[in-house]
Amino acid sequence: MKVGAAGVNFADVMRAWGTYDGGPQVPYVAGFEAAGEVVAVGDGVTSVGVGARVVGTGEGAFAEYVVMPAGSVALVPAGWADEQALGLVLNWATALAALRPLGRLSAGETVLIHAAAGAVGQAAVRLAKHYGATVIGTASAEKHDVVRRLGADHLIDYRTEDVTAEVLRITGNRGVDVVLESVGGTTFQQSVAVAKRVTGKVIVYGAAGGEASISNWELNFKHQVHVIGLHIGVLGQHAPELFAELMDELAKLIEAGVYPPGEPTVYDLADGAKALAELEARTTTGKLALRP
Ligand SMILES: NC(=O)c1ccc[n+]([C@@H]2O[C@H](COP(=O)([O-])OP(=O)(O)OC[C@H]3O[C@@H](n4cnc5c(N)ncnc54)[C@H](OP(=O)(O)O)[C@@H]3O)[C@@H](O)[C@H]2O)c1
Incomplete structure (x- = not known):
């Protein structure tokens, strides 16, 4: 090429x-x-x-x-x-895979999107709003306007605010249905703490802020959540039918103007x-x- x-x-x-x-x-x-x-x-x-x-x-x-x-x-x-x-084949496909086939996000649910002003983050905000979800985004304060214009309902400055406390306040202590987790490090601990108990899903697709871990004891007694790994290249290789479905859906979203140039x-x-x-x-x- x-x-x-x-x-x-x-x-x-x-x-x-x-x-x-x-x-x-x-x-x-x-x-x-x-x-x-x-x-x-x-x-x-x-x-x-x-x-x-x-x-x-x-x-x-x-x-x-x-x-x-x-x-x-x-x-x-x-x-x-x-x-x-x-x-198209990276950021949008990753955001769509995280929200839909893996996160199973549906209308009326709430999603927490970390790094919401980033390339994957912005795609995820647009998609989550299109599918009828309430969006809570984290980003540095100077980027909040960009994410708000994409339709995000709540924005948190993770540098100055307590993300866990804010998400629990916004959701009336219920937590969120899906977390898009691309940061890792201490952010991962916030993500598992704010996912809804029993049904909440944390989709892990990045480690920009470093490694993080969760133990079997924590999953058993503290954070009863679903932790799901995602790498879009591996998804394309090992689940080509699913990748083809993602690309078909993105083509429809482009046609409908949900996914703009x-x-x-x-x-x-x-x-x-x-x-x-x-x-x-x-x-x-x-x-x-x-x-x-
Ligand atoms: N698994 C996959 O298949 C796949 C595919 C594509 C991308 N990704 C991952 O998705 C994430 C986003 O990728 P992108 O290319 O769209 O980048 P990006 O989100 O445009 O840039 C990274 C943003 O993350 C935020 N951030 C928060 N904490 C951070 C930290 N400790 N270190 C660095 N950045 C931090 C920063 O924005 P704020 O300060 O505003 O929060 C930064 O601008 C990355 O983790 C990337 O590796 C994974």
Whole structure:
């Protein structure tokens, strides 16, 4: 693929830290998400042809050209620029998988979305509102307006407020039906404490703030909740039918305007290190892209 725009993801930061599943292996070209034009296909590939514009994942995406497995790409929606399609197979698919097939969120339920102003977080807020849920988001205070405009009902500044106490106050001590947990560390303890006893689900799909654990004793006597792990790449490999269903649902949501063209913050490829540093420093909102 000739890269039109590459997506910058928190996993790129974790790779730089060496904490992402095994860490980067040399030789290493950073980046693993891009959208652009197919300029060549491998033998036997019939699902996409030369000239198609696709978005997908493949190692070494912070470059002018990248190779992607044909099975990992989707067509750039008609009328969208390459950069506007970034996030389709990663951020949006992850948010949808967390909320629906795994979180089983339904209308009238309440969801807590951590890092609600981030790329996955913003997608999750839009989706949860579309499915009729009450949304409580956490984010740094200066990002609250962005998330409120997406429809979030309650916002918590996790840096200055007691998240557990606030969520319990908002929910009348009942807790939330689903937690989208991408932060880890001490935030994970808040997440299991505010999930509804017996039925509450904590969907764990990130560890931006470090590792966290829960014991069998705690699950038995303290936090009777469902802790569910999610990695969208693994879901695509091990549950391809489910991944296809997610992509079908996202296509419908694009058609219906629930999922609008993305508006990433775009950096020149040469400024990739700056983009990663800003993502690491928690100063960004929404999707980030590099343009070669
Ligand atoms: N499992 C999967 O398949 C999958 C797929 C995609 C993404 N993810 C995960 O989803 C999460 C979001 O990814 P993204 O690319 O959309 O990034 P992002 O949410 O745009 O950026 C991370 C945001 O997390 C918040 N945050 C809260 N505590 C943090 C901490 N201790 N360290 C760093 N950031 C912290 C910050 O915003 P505030 O300060 O405003 O809260 C920061 O801006 C990441 O954990 C990523 O690894 C997982």
